[in-house]
Amino acid sequence: MLYSQTRTKLAQISDCLRQAGLWSTTAPSAQAMESTAPFACDLMPLEQWLQFIFIPRMQALIDAGQPLPSQIAIAPMAQHVWQNMGQLQLLIGVLNELDMLLNEPR
Incomplete structure (x- = not known):
């Protein structure tokens, strides 16, 4: 259940990024992808972190x-x-909905 709910939220995030015109067709540089800063905020905007790091990692876990x-x-x-x-x-x-979903006691 948690996996399917999370997958749905990830799809909604992707849709929102696309609708807002924040979905990128070009991946960040290899250097940016190796950032160790929270949200890779030193080398890429938040929308790229969501698209190229967070969503793929969450999907891989699922x-x-x-x-x-x-x-x-x-x-x-x-x-x-x-x-x-x-x-x-x-x-x-x-x-925020994804934060609340994943932070619920299991």
């Missing part, structure tokens, strides 16, 4: 039947980064 993170907080970062972009409130809401 596909492998591995445990999902139980303490995440992506929505606060999204709110901070996109606070003046009203058109991204739906995306921030979906990220």
Whole structure:
């Protein structure tokens, strides 16, 4: 159940990124992909981190039947980064829903 709910949220995040025009057809550089900063914020925008790092890693965990993170907080970062972009409130809401889903006691 948790896997299917998470997969649905990941698809919604992808859809929101596309609808907002934030979906990229070009991957970040190899250097950016190796960033160790939270959200790779030193080398890529949050939307690229979501598309190229977070979503693929979460899908890989689901596909492998591995445990999902139980303490995440992506929505606060999204709110901070996109606070003046009203058109991204739906995306921030979906990220908040994913945070709440994964942070629920299991």
